Amino acid sequence: MRFLIAGLAMLVATSVAAHDETSTHSHDSVAPAADASIVDKRVHRFKQSGAAIQSVFKEHLGADDFAAIAEAATLIADWADVMPDYFPAGSTSPGARDEIWADFDDFKSKAADNAKAARDLQQLALAGTDKGAIVAAAKKLGGTCKACHQSYRIKK
Ligand code: HEC
Numbered sequence: 001m002r003f004l005i006a007g008l009a010m011l012v013a014t015s016v017a018a019h020d021e022t023s024t025h026s027h028d029s030v031a032p033a034a035d036a037s038i039v040d041k042r043v044h045r046f047k048q049s050g051a052a053i054q055s056v057f058k059e060h061l062g063a064d065d066f067a068a069i070a071e072a073a074t075l076i077a078d079w080a081d082v083m084p085d086y087f088p089a090g091s092t093s094p095g096a097r098d099e100i101w102a103d104f105d106d107f108k109s110k111a112a113d114n115a116k117a118a119r120d121l122q123q124l125a126l127a128g129t130d131k132g133a134i135v136a137a138a139k140k141l142g143g144t145c146k147a148c149h150q151s152y153r154i155k156k
Contacts, residue, residue, distance in 0.1 A: 039093040042086035045079045052076050056138050070125035077118035083111040097152045110148040117141040
């Protein structure tokens with residue numbers, strides 16, 4: 001079964017279409033088709049996550065919209081929880097460093113840091129009482145994105 005999954009991942013990874021640079025910062029990117037490759041699926045989830053954290057810093061914090069911050073944090077946490085599953089062995093891509101699979105435990109631990117920081121932000125935003133703590137938690141969350149990107153993402 002493991003071999004089958006790895007083989008499938010390799011198949012889909014080689015059929016990846018070029019990424020559309022122009023849509024990288026789009027907030028309304030269309031959901032990928034059900035049969036989209038695993039790489040297309042993870043890129044889509046990363047774009048959603050990127051849009052969510054941007055909305056926190058550019059809109060919701062200024063508006064004291066803590067419910068919207070909690071929602072964005074939940075989206076980010078839910079993605080971080082399953083992120084490693086979207087990087088099966090062999091699913092190489094122009095945006096992902098091969099080092100991911102050389103030390104997958106470290107990659108998983110960086111995804112777990114991201115999930116934890118997002119859940120901390122979610123809890124503080126749901127409580128909605130301490131804006132200073134919410135700002136600090138949002139910044140900390142951003143730091144966990146950056147920590148993984150520095151090691152494992154090839155910025156195009
Ligand atoms: C555990 C590692 C890890 C964490 C944590 C992580 N990323 Fe990434 N991110 C990646 C990798 C690897 C890629 C490249 C994926 C690919 O192209 O196959 C990527 C790609 C992206 C992209 C580019 C998608 C595109 O258009 O090609 C965005 C945007 C992004 N991440 C945002 C975020 C944000 C925002 C966070 C935090 C909330 C975050 N990421 C957390 C590893 C991570």
